[in-house]
Amino acid sequence: MRIRTERAGDFAQIRTVVTEAMRLLPQASGTEAEIIERLRAEGALRLGLVAEEAGAVVGYLAASEARIGAESGWGLIGPLAVTPARHRQGIGRALMRAALARLRRRCKGAVLVGDPGYYARFGFRAGAGLTVGACPPRFILALPFGAEPPAGEVYHPPAFGLRQEG
Numbered sequence: 001m002r003i004r005t006e007r008a009g010d011f012a013q014i015r016t017v018v019t020e021a022m023r024l025l026p027q028a029s030g031t032e033a034e035i036i037e038r039l040r041a042e043g044a045l046r047l048g049l050v051a052e053e054a055g056a057v058v059g060y061l062a063a064s065e066a067r068i069g070a071e072s073g074w075g076l077i078g079p080l081a082v083t084p085a086r087h088r089q090g091i092g093r094a095l096m097r098a099a100l101a102r103l104r105r106r107c108k109g110a111v112l113v114g115d116p117g118y119y120a121r122f123g124f125r126a127g128a129g130l131t132v133g134a135c136p137p138r139f140i141l142a143l144p145f146g147a148e149p150p151a152g153e154v155y156h157p158p159a160f161g162l163r164q165e166g
């Protein structure tokens with residue numbers, strides 16, 4: 001298994017992997033594959049990493065840029081998905097580690113909306129005073145690379161369709 005940047009020839013497989021993985025997540029919207037495609041179309045995808053094995057895509061991680069309040073420069077991770085037959089084999093961890101290594105060079109830190117039960121292992125923590133609309137704060141997680149993030153709304157790119165004010 002290797003982690004590499006996505007190529008156009010991967011897009012159909014990425015859609016399948018993301019759609020199948022998100023079916024297992026009750027709170028998923030079912031639009032995650034479309035979000036990725038909209039990020040690409042908007043030029044907002046900063047990182048599209050695939051986990052590839054024997055020529056097949058078995059996992060995917062997208063990262064874009066978030067503004068927190070008035071402060072830009074935060075790496076926004078998501079969606080992250082691993083093909084269901086390959087869960088619990090370290091593919092999600094490998095994608096996340098590769099993404100954090102890349103974001104560390106160019107962002108103030110990483111933020112995401114996700115399950116703290118999974119993301120705490122990478123150092124993500126809730127409680128930084130971040131909001132994403134009406135999302136419960138325990139799911140809004142940050143991993144600062146230096147200074148703590150400012151408290152405030154984590155503005156997502158339009159591709160996420162969140163219609164955030166500001």
Ligand SMILES: CC(C)(COP(=O)(O)OP(=O)(O)OC[C@H]1O[C@@H](n2cnc3c(N)ncnc32)[C@H](O)[C@@H]1OP(=O)(O)O)[C@@H](O)C(=O)NCCC(=O)NCCS
Pocket residue numbers: 021022024025078079080081082083086087088089090091092093094114115116117118
């Ligand atoms: C979450 C996901 C990306 C993890 O990928 P993975 O390759 O299975 O993860 P890893 O092998 O690196 O880590 C697996 C570990 O995480 C744990 N884990 C996975 N999801 C978890 C969750 N929601 N809460 C707590 N632990 C979780 C597993 O139990 C396993 O623990 P173990 O190592 O102690 O056995 C994958 O399960 C997935 O695609 N799920 C559906 C989509 C999703 O939830 N995406 C993330 C939110 S956007």
